[in-house]
Amino acid sequence: DADVTQTPRNRITKTGKRIMLECSQTKGHDRMYWYRQDPGLGLRLIYYSFDVKDINKGEISDGYSVSRQAQAKFSLSLESAIPNQTALYFCATSGAGTGSRETQYFGPGTRLLVL
């Protein structure tokens, strides 16, 4: 987990507020991801980025935006938070492809509560 850090770890906000979740990594990976985890639903992909100039929508991107400030930094923004965005958010990194040499590493998560 220390290779992928997320701030803040916990956040309470009100409906309509704009908030930003930040992710930094020291793995040297080009690929970064944002997921949300909801009880009974597993992890779902919000956005992913293959490099600084590449941003792609995932399965559930509506209501979210991202910024890849540098190879090591990938931020997730909720432009106008709503209660159903209450969830646990994870950042992850990986190299290209899949397999034992390209494991996906997750951060410790940010627990977000939207009132």
Added chain:
Amino acid sequence: QQQVKQSPQSLIVQKGGISIINCAYENTAFDYFPWYQQFPGKGPALLIAIRPDVSEKKEGRFTISFNKSAKQFSLHIMDSQPGDSATYFCAAASGGYQKVTFGTGTKLQVIP
């Protein structure tokens, strides 16, 4: 659309017993099947993974069994220990982690 179905949702096993978690998938294009272990307050961490060209992979007490024709795979934890108590996610991927689909998770509790 749930492309990876995981069961059971929760599991209680006696220390020393065998924990078995099952997953089924629909998309035959999946070519990588990882299992993740998640402790409370932590992110998921890769536990073990398999590709469809083998039917079984074992790492220590953890074994993945894979049945390509049935489109099913399972995680077996032998000699389960209280320290194995965690949530386990199966997943399936095709062509990279941007196409990973996760199961819904199984909360395992190993009691002394």
